[in-house]
Amino acid sequence: xxxxxxxxxxxxxxxxxxxxxxxxxxxxxxxxxxxxxxxxxxxxxxxxxxxxxxxxxxxxxxxxxxxxxxxxx
Amino acid sequence: xxxxxxxxxxxxxxxxxxxxxxxxxxxxxxxxxxxxxxxxxxxxxxxxxxxxxxxxxxxxxxxxxxxxxxxxx
DNA sequence: TACATACTTATCATATATGATAAGCACTTT
DNA sequence: AAAGTGCTTATCATATATGATAAGTATGTA
Numbered sequence: 001x002x003x004x005x006x007x008x009x010x011x012x013x014x015x016x017x018x019x020x021x022x023x024x025x026x027x028x029x030x031x032x033x034x035x036x037x038x039x040x041x042x043x044x045x046x047x048x049x050x051x052x053x054x055x056x057x058x059x060x061x062x063x064x065x066x067x068x069x070x071x072x073x
Numbered sequence: 074x075x076x077x078x079x080x081x082x083x084x085x086x087x088x089x090x091x092x093x094x095x096x097x098x099x100x101x102x103x104x105x106x107x108x109x110x111x112x113x114x115x116x117x118x119x120x121x122x123x124x125x126x127x128x129x130x131x132x133x134x135x136x137x138x139x140x141x142x143x144x145x146x
Numbered sequence: 147t148a149c150a151t152a153c154t155t156a157t158c159a160t161a162t163a164t165g166a167t168a169a170g171c172a173c174t175t176t
Numbered sequence: 177a178a179a180g181t182g183c184t185t186a187t188c189a190t191a192t193a194t195g196a197t198a199a200g201t202a203t204g205t206a
Contacts, residue, residue, distance in 0.1 A: 004126050007139075011125065025182060036166060041184050048163065049124045051193075052084065052143070053077050066080075067140040070125070098152060109196060114154050121193065124163075 009046030010072035016044045018062050018069075032061035082119030083145035089117045091135050091142075105134035 019029050030040035034057070042048050043058070052066070059066045092102050103113035107130070115121050116131070125139070132139045 004129050007129060008125055026184095027182070035164080037183075038166080038168090038185080039164070041182095042164090045184080047185095049126045049193095051122045051124050051163065052081055052128075053122050054164075055125075055143075056077050056080060065144070065146070067144040070128075070143060071138070071140040073138070099154095100152075108194080110153075111155080111196080111198090112194070114152095115194090118154080120155095122163095124193065127194075 004049075005046070007072065008049060011050065011070055012044045012046035014069055014072050015058060015062070018064060019044075022062065029058070029061055033057040077122075078119070080145065081122060084123065084143055085117045085119035087142055087145050088131060088135070091137060092117075095135065102131070102134055106130040 016026075019026065026040045026044065027037045030037045033040070033054075039048075043050065043054070048054075055066045055069055059069055062069075089099075092099065099113045099117065100110045103110045106113070106127075112121075116123065116127070121127075128139045128142055132142055135142075
């Protein structure tokens with residue numbers, strides 16, 4: 001597992017943490033981002049090498065900055 | 074032009090700014106990231122919807138965090 | 147003029163992120 | 177037991193990020 005892979009897992013965990021903090025389901029967040037629950041699950045599991053465009057949608061839905069999502073150290 | 078497009082342009086400008094602050098060429102930075110100068114140019118122009126993996130390489134080469142690269146507001 | 151440096155733009159192939167669907171698991175509720 | 181909720185995993189098609197090459201522009205300078 002590379003450092004980037006670990007980073008993606010951490011970002012996924014950060015998204016999940018922020019989502020739960022807002023008391024919403026993965027389905028809710030996915031809907032707010034206009035994608036499927038299954039894809040949200042993939043993202044939270046760190047199984048997708050996220051693009052800025054995708055991060056931007058998630059950040060907007062969670063009302064945080066992209067920097068907030070990737071700030072995992 | 075969408076807000077994401079504008080964001081990518083801003084991130085590109087941020088990368089160029091940080092690179093120049095270190096007094097290195099786009100070629101130097103590209104080499105440090107293991108990609109071609111032409112691709113670095115594309116990135117700095119905001120013409121690529123960057124992935125975490127690519128951002129990670131650039132952040133490492135510039136010795137900053139990914140959050141630093143995307144923190145453009 | 148000719149050459150070098152720094153960068154940009156265009157283009158193509160290939161790898162892969164995303165969109166979408168279906169099926170599964172664990173847990174709770176009726 | 178059966179149905180519902182929340183989530184995960186697998187898979188496929190399609191769009192696109194990246195890797196790579198080639199040619200162009202602008203500037204300086206020998």
